[in-house]
Amino acid sequence: MDTIIECRRLTREYRKADTVIRPLDELDLDVPRGDFLALMGPSGSGKTTLLNLIAGIDSPTRGQLLVEGADIGALGRNRLAAWRSRHVGYIFQLYNLVPALTAYENVELPMLLHPMSRRERHERIVAALDRVGIADRKDHFPRQLSGGQEQRVAIARAIVTDPAIIVADEPTGDLDKPAAHAVMTLLQQLNRELGKTIIMVTHDPAATAYAARTLHLDKGRLVEKDSIGGRLEAEEASV
Amino acid sequence: MNALRCMPYVLRQVARHRIRSALTVLGVAIAMFLFTAVQAMNEGVTEATAATANDTTLVVYREDRYCPATSRLPQDYQRRIESVDGVVSVTPMKIVVSNCRTSLDVVTFRGVPKDDFIADRGDEIELIAGSIEDWRRRTDAALVGETLAARRGFRPGMTFDAAGITAYVAGIIRTDDAQDHNVAYTALEFVQLAHRDELGVVTQFNVKVRDASVLERVAEDIDAIFATAQEPTATFSEKAFIGRLADDIIELVGFARWLGLGCLAAALALVANSIVLAVQSRVSEHAVLQTLGFSGRLVSALIIAEGVVLALLGGGLGAAAAVMVAANSRYALSVEGTSIPIVAGPGLLAWGLLVCGGIGVIAGLVPAWQASHRDIAERLRAA
Numbered sequence: 001m002d003t004i005i006e007c008r009r010l011t012r013e014y015r016k017a018d019t020v021i022r023p024l025d026e027l028d029l030d031v032p033r034g035d036f037l038a039l040m041g042p043s044g045s046g047k048t049t050l051l052n053l054i055a056g057i058d059s060p061t062r063g064q065l066l067v068e069g070a071d072i073g074a075l076g077r078n079r080l081a082a083w084r085s086r087h088v089g090y091i092f093q094l095y096n097l098v099p100a101l102t103a104y105e106n107v108e109l110p111m112l113l114h115p116m117s118r119r120e121r122h123e124r125i126v127a128a129l130d131r132v133g134i135a136d137r138k139d140h141f142p143r144q145l146s147g148g149q150e151q152r153v154a155i156a157r158a159i160v161t162d163p164a165i166i167v168a169d170e171p172t173g174d175l176d177k178p179a180a181h182a183v184m185t186l187l188q189q190l191n192r193e194l195g196k197t198i199i200m201v202t203h204d205p206a207a208t209a210y211a212a213r214t215l216h217l218d219k220g221r222l223v224e225k226d227s228i229g230g231r232l233e234a235e236e237a238s239v
Numbered sequence: 240m241n242a243l244r245c246m247p248y249v250l251r252q253v254a255r256h257r258i259r260s261a262l263t264v265l266g267v268a269i270a271m272f273l274f275t276a277v278q279a280m281n282e283g284v285t286e287a288t289a290a291t292a293n294d295t296t297l298v299v300y301r302e303d304r305y306c307p308a309t310s311r312l313p314q315d316y317q318r319r320i321e322s323v324d325g326v327v328s329v330t331p332m333k334i335v336v337s338n339c340r341t342s343l344d345v346v347t348f349r350g351v352p353k354d355d356f357i358a359d360r361g362d363e364i365e366l367i368a369g370s371i372e373d374w375r376r377r378t379d380a381a382l383v384g385e386t387l388a389a390r391r392g393f394r395p396g397m398t399f400d401a402a403g404i405t406a407y408v409a410g411i412i413r414t415d416d417a418q419d420h421n422v423a424y425t426a427l428e429f430v431q432l433a434h435r436d437e438l439g440v441v442t443q444f445n446v447k448v449r450d451a452s453v454l455e456r457v458a459e460d461i462d463a464i465f466a467t468a469q470e471p472t473a474t475f476s477e478k479a480f481i482g483r484l485a486d487d488i489i490e491l492v493g494f495a496r497w498l499g500l501g502c503l504a505a506a507l508a509l510v511a512n513s514i515v516l517a518v519q520s521r522v523s524e525h526a527v528l529q530t531l532g533f534s535g536r537l538v539s540a541l542i543i544a545e546g547v548v549l550a551l552l553g554g555g556l557g558a559a560a561a562v563m564v565a566a567n568s569r570y571a572l573s574v575e576g577t578s579i580p581i582v583a584g585p586g587l588l589a590w591g592l593l594v595c596g597g598i599g600v601i602a603g604l605v606p607a608w609q610a611s612h613r614d615i616a617e618r619l620r621a622a
């Protein structure tokens with residue numbers, strides 16, 4: 001099987017004075033192409049840190065990270081930016097649309113980095129908006145959309161350049177059940193119909209049902225679910 | 240290349256933060272209006288007083304006198320000046336002004352011998368209305384400079400009153416010499432007789448010399464001839480002469496340059512403030528752009544471009560307004576019969592835009608650097 005993401009002893013450290021914070025601790029992970037992987041784990045376990053490394057917006061302190069065959073830990077700032085624009089789409093919990101731009105213009109943003117005819121660009125933007133079912137709201141600004149609609153625009157923005165990998169950090173964390181269901185169904189379609197490799201962080205056990213498999217992270221390492229289950233329940237009981 | 244494709248993003252940011260943009264543009268426009276106006280006066284001073292290699296005119300004035308009312312020389316000095324080696328022609332002039340103080344709206348009469356004047360200056364003068372024949376025939380006729388004519392609405396055939404003189408507009412003239420733009424040329428005797436009987440008395444002689452290299456020597460020779468006369472003379476190149484009579488205006492304009500620079504600083508502060516606030520409110524937005532694949536350099540370029548667009552919009556408006564006002568109102572600063580033009584043309588407008596472009600770039604530099612060099616993940620986390 002074709003492995004699209006390969007983490008070997010992947011470590012990310014932050015040093016402040018003489019304390020070392022290690023959100024990722026020698027993590028080993030293989031993600032096959034076309035996987036839909038859900039990542040769970042307590043707050044602070046390193047989920048976002050891992051996504052950021054895979055998406056190329058952060059660099060590992062040690063270890064190796066191969067994404068689509070590229071050693072992205074070794075790329076310089078500008079090459080890494082160009083790499084991001086072709087290989088990953090990022091979906092955020094709080095959508096992160098540009099408020100001054102319409103839905104259409106938000107989806108257009110990543111396309112501005114790719115030379116192509118006006119017409120082709122337009123067609124691809126419309127196709128992406130169609131796929132997420134939001135074409136009729138394309139001229140609306142984010143403030144005129146519901147959270148679920150905003151997230152769908154954000155998904156269109158993540159897929160418009162046709163990247164092989166999509167990372168999503170708690171994509172339903174701010175949505176109610178029906179909107180969350182719609183977003184999860186959409187991600188599932190992207191995975192099944194377009195073959196996108198999706199890595200999704202979530203706190204919502206219902207969301208993991210849409211994924212092909214679920215991994216658990218604790219203190220920067222992958223763990224067996226049962227080993228942290230008891231602790232999670234204890235945490236929840238104390239809230 | 241990417242930066243060009245992203246210009247729509249920049250323009251949308253400007254257009255959709257409407258109030259912020261409008262206020263910034265308005266402020267910059269006002270500052271650039273003032274800067275351009277000061278610059279126009281300054282260029283006028285330079286044009287009127289900076290010596291050039293083509294200067295061949297001397298002005299002979301009464302020694303120690305600084306205004307046309309008190310400079311009184313016998314007209315018969317003319318023949319002795321003509322005899323100085325290097326002198327090509329001598330035009331005696333009687334000058335009367337409608338307002339002795341420095342003003343933007345002065346009528347200056349220059350009485351000259353008509354035939355000599357036409358012989359000397361005929362080929363430099365372009366008649367844009369009226370007739371020279373008319374001017375030669377009528378004793379009260381005036382050839383009016385185009386700035387003065389435009390300002391007062393003079394047309395050939397009209398009569399006008401100024402400085403207690405009633406004159407007839409025979410023609411309107413255009414020349415390259417700023418000193419002609421704002422004056423009315425009439426017959427010498429007409430001006431001499433207009434007030435008191437001053438026949439035989441002139442204010443100054445305008446002397447043409449062979450070439451610029453002999454200016455200084457001729458001036459010395461002339462002053463030497465009259466050094467012991469009852470009415471001694473002081474002779475200067477025309478540019479130096481204007482500088483001498485208009486020195487207070489020139490000082491004022493020089494001071495105003497500081498105000499102009501102050502205006503630039505204000506415009507810079509305004510644009511910088513606008514960009515700094517915008518960048519602060521878009522910390523996560525810029526991190527998102529970088530996540531989408533925008534390089535730090537590109538994000539910086541877009542921030543700087545936004546400053547340049549704001550500065551150019553404001554500067555373009557302000558400078559264009561100043562150039563238009565200066566061009567249409569046709570004012571000139573007149574002092575003691577000399578005139579300091581206000582020079583405002585496309586060159587000044589282009590200069591203003593260039594300065595604004597620079598302001599836009601400088602205003603965006605620091606915020607652009609800050610926005611693109613902070614850690615992307617950290618900025619996303621802070622949002």
Ligand SMILES: Nc1ncnc2c1ncn2[C@@H]1O[C@H](COP(=O)(O)OP(=O)(O)OP(=O)(O)O)[C@@H](O)[C@H]1O
Pocket residue numbers: 014021022023041042043044045046047048049050617620
């Ligand atoms: N810039 C930084 N400097 C220091 N520590 C950091 C920095 N960024 C992240 N951390 C720490 O790394 C750890 C892992 O953070 P991370 O955001 O990956 O957790 P997470 O699993 O996504 O948590 P959550 O579920 O709350 O989103 C946390 O303890 C966090 O405080």
Ligand SMILES: [Mg+2]
Pocket residue numbers: 047048049169
């Ligand atoms: Mg997180």
